[in-house]
Amino acid sequence: MLAAMSVTPTSPADRDGSGSAAAAAGRPVRERGDACPGALRLHAADDGALARVRLPGGLLTARQAEVLAGLSERLGDGNLDITSRGNVQIRGLAEGCGGELGGLLRAAGLLPSDRNERIRNVAASPLCGLDGRDEWDGPDEEKGQNTQGEPDESGIRSGGPGGRVDVQAWARELDALLCADGVRVREAAPGPTREPAGTEVPSLAGDFIDLSGLSGRFLFGLDDGRGDIVALAPDVTLIASGPDRAVLCFGTTGPGLRIAAADAPRAAALAAAEFLTAVGESGGRAWRVRELPPGARPRTARLADRLAAAGIACTPLPRPALPLGPPVEPGTVTGPDGSRALSVAAPLGRLTAAQCRLLARTADRDGDGELRVTPWRGVVVP
Numbered sequence: 001m002l003a004a005m006s007v008t009p010t011s012p013a014d015r016d017g018s019g020s021a022a023a024a025a026g027r028p029v030r031e032r033g034d035a036c037p038g039a040l041r042l043h044a045a046d047d048g049a050l051a052r053v054r055l056p057g058g059l060l061t062a063r064q065a066e067v068l069a070g071l072s073e074r075l076g077d078g079n080l081d082i083t084s085r086g087n088v089q090i091r092g093l094a095e096g097c098g099g100e101l102g103g104l105l106r107a108a109g110l111l112p113s114d115r116n117e118r119i120r121n122v123a124a125s126p127l128c129g130l131d132g133r134d135e136w137d138g139p140d141e142e143k144g145q146n147t148q149g150e151p152d153e154s155g156i157r158s159g160g161p162g163g164r165v166d167v168q169a170w171a172r173e174l175d176a177l178l179c180a181d182g183v184r185v186r187e188a189a190p191g192p193t194r195e196p197a198g199t200e201v202p203s204l205a206g207d208f209i210d211l212s213g214l215s216g217r218f219l220f221g222l223d224d225g226r227g228d229i230v231a232l233a234p235d236v237t238l239i240a241s242g243p244d245r246a247v248l249c250f251g252t253t254g255p256g257l258r259i260a261a262a263d264a265p266r267a268a269a270l271a272a273a274e275f276l277t278a279v280g281e282s283g284g285r286a287w288r289v290r291e292l293p294p295g296a297r298p299r300t301a302r303l304a305d306r307l308a309a310a311g312i313a314c315t316p317l318p319r320p321a322l323p324l325g326p327p328v329e330p331g332t333v334t335g336p337d338g339s340r341a342l343s344v345a346a347p348l349g350r351l352t353a354a355q356c357r358l359l360a361r362t363a364d365r366d367g368d369g370e371l372r373v374t375p376w377r378g379v380v381v382p
Contacts, residue, residue: 034287036216038118039111040102042093047077049093051101053110056122056178057171057222058086058373058380065360065371067108069353075101080351082377085123085219085232113179118216120178123232124167125224126328126372126380127343132336133226165240165261167222168372173265174220182208183269186309209273215287218275220268227325232375235289236271238264239322248303248314250275251289252322255300257307257314267314270306274298327376341367342381349377 036052037043043050053068060068068088072080077092093101105111113120127133177183186207221234230237230252239247246264248271249256259267275298279286282296289297300316307314333341342362351359363371363381372380 034118034215034217036118037089038216039105040098040114040117042095042098044095045091047092049095049097051076051090051093051098052083053088053090053105054117054120055087055110055373056120056175057124057168058126058371058375059124059168059171060371060373061109062360062363062369062371064108064110065356065363067104067110069356069360071101071104072356073353078353080353080356082346082349082351082373082379084375084377085121086126086373086375087121088373112175116179116212119211119214119218120175121216121218122171122174122178122220122222123229123234123375124171124222125226125229126374127226127228127333127341128165128167128224130335130339130341130380130382131333133224164243165224165246165264167224167238167240170222170238170265170268174222174268177265177269178211182210183266183273184208184310209270211269211272211276213276214272217287218272219288220272222264222268223323225323227323228327229375230322231324231327233290235275236268237322238268247317247320247322249317249320249322250298250300250303254297256317256320256322257300257304258317259307259312259314263307263312266310267307267312270310270312271298271303274303274306277302328374328378328380330378333380343374343378344381345376345378351379 035041035043037050039051039053043052068080068090072078072090075093075097076090079091081089081091083089090101102111102114111117184207219232219234219236221229221232221237223229223237223239225240230239233252235251237249237252240261241247241258244261246259246261246267247256248259248264248267250271257267275289278292278296278298282292284292284296286292292298304314304316328343330343330345333343335341344359346355359371359379359381363369367381370382372382374380
């Protein structure tokens with residue numbers, strides 16, 4: 001429980017030192033451990049301690065929103081700050097309140113894993129299923145279109161309709177995998193590992209691999225095909241492609257893999273494991289895919305082998321033209337059946353406790369009892 005009460009002091013920017021080549025190439029030089037704040041590791045700021053509560057997929061029940069509003073008043077400054085990944089921060093916390101905060105978050109279902117809570121960074125298309133753009137009417141999967149409307153292997157159109165895939169369901173399943181002690185990596189009995197001896201890689205326990213070594217800044221992106229989440233440049237990206245398929249890739253450039261939509265969350269977790277393997281083999285310290293030197297970045301071909309070992313079929317896509325779409329705008333969102341959702345923007349990314357309660361009560365009264373916090377510092381009420 002001591003970790004729940006610790007406060008991480010503000011640290012200076014990473015120094016160059018022996019990583020001058022990486023700095024010259026525009027990659028951060030990581031000479032210390034990841035100090036990214038969480039719900040248990042508080043960050044010291046000028047206005048008191050700060051806690052960051054992860055909301056995978058931005059998903060929040062109305063009851064949980066009420067709890068966060070109450071926590072901000074009881075322990076913080078009475079406000080909730082929305083981050084660029086759709087998480088929530090509580091500021092102005094007293095230094096000794098970490099234990100109480102953690103207990104209240106656990107009781108509300110907002111802290112399902114103490115050990116892995118900071119790696120639960122999952123952004124998902126917040127309008128999925130609400131505006132009709134995820135009703136697939138695109139071209140044949142094997143033809144596809146790129147941004148100019150010409151054939152491409154990906155089966156995805158830039159800014160076009162997504163597949164009939166519930167990316168919020170992906171977010172829930174992926175979150176469960178991230179909170180677990182390990183992700184299953186083999187369908188059959190375990191055999192020799194592929195990693196070179198002496199390499200720092202995720203530890204294997206039987207058929208499972210540990211993802212707790214991911215940085216608190218590593219981002220999973222789940223895009224329903226409209227391109228809004230792709231534009232965030234996630235580290236592991238899933239894009240819905242038709243009613244039952246998805247495209248998986250590292251970042252938003254380079255080769256990808258086509259997989260079944262049902263396999264998407266587990267495939268994304270295994271892609272994160274491949275990233276950790278690449279970091280170990282590089283001999284350096286990287287928190288995100290783009291921080292690895294080009295020659296040391298995770299290899300899609302080896303990820304395909306990893307997926308096959310786990311019983312996940314995949315097809316290589318040499319150059320998928322990923323979609324790029326605009327962020328969610330505030331206003332009324334009308335679905336094809338006439339149903340309506342509400343998209344609101346938080347001024348400067350900040351909600352007062354009263355505003356948060358109003359949104360929660362609106363979701364209970366007029367919606368489905370759920371809120372979707374967006375990476376553009378807003379909230380969607382389905």
